[in-house]
Amino acid sequence: xxxxxxxxxxxxxxxxxxxxxxxxxxxxxxxxxxxxxxxxxxxxxxxxxxxxxxxxxxxxxxxxxxxxxxxxxxxxxxxxxxxxxxxxxxxxxxxxxxxxxxxxxxxxxxxxxxxxxxxxxxxxxxxxxxxxxxxxxxxxxxxxxxxxxxxxxx
Numbered sequence: 001x002x003x004x005x006x007x008x009x010x011x012x013x014x015x016x017x018x019x020x021x022x023x024x025x026x027x028x029x030x031x032x033x034x035x036x037x038x039x040x041x042x043x044x045x046x047x048x049x050x051x052x053x054x055x056x057x058x059x060x061x062x063x064x065x066x067x068x069x070x071x072x073x074x075x076x077x078x079x080x081x082x083x084x085x086x087x088x089x090x091x092x093x094x095x096x097x098x099x100x101x102x103x104x105x106x107x108x109x110x111x112x113x114x115x116x117x118x119x120x121x122x123x124x125x126x127x128x129x130x131x132x133x134x135x136x137x138x139x140x141x142x143x144x145x146x147x148x149x150x151x152x153x154x
Contacts, residue, residue, distance in 0.1 A: 006030045010037060 001023040009020050010033070016024070024030045049057075 003030055007033055
């Protein structure tokens with residue numbers, strides 16, 4: 001095993017193999033590297049907590065939750081409903097303003113002309129029958145539904 005492989009296995013955080021341990025015992029530079037790394041890790045470690053610190057940490061979650069609940073305003077049902085109604089009214093106001101300010105397009109008007117009395121088609125002339133609006137005197141068309149008799153009514 002080379003010194004670079006030993007340093008890599010030591011800094012990877014995995015357990016050292018038997019081959020790495022033999023190399024560390026036989027190589028002075030790897031012994032020194034392992035000692036420096038151990039010193040660096042011990043310097044970076046936090047000191048042990050005192051009993052007072054442990055007591056404060058154990059009650060911290062409850063204290064934070066109590067403070068949060070105390071800071072939150074008490075909202076009544078009426079205030080919640082009033083705020084919802086105000087939001088709905090504001091939304092309706094904005095929507096109506098958008099539709100009112102939208103440009104209005106003029107609807108095209110169809111040109112109405114009177115129907116001709118005669119139609120010419122392929123060199124033949126036909127008389128056009130009068131429409132119901134003109135009120136033909138020759139024929140009268142009346143449509144009515146049959147009324148129920150006494151036996152049909154439940």
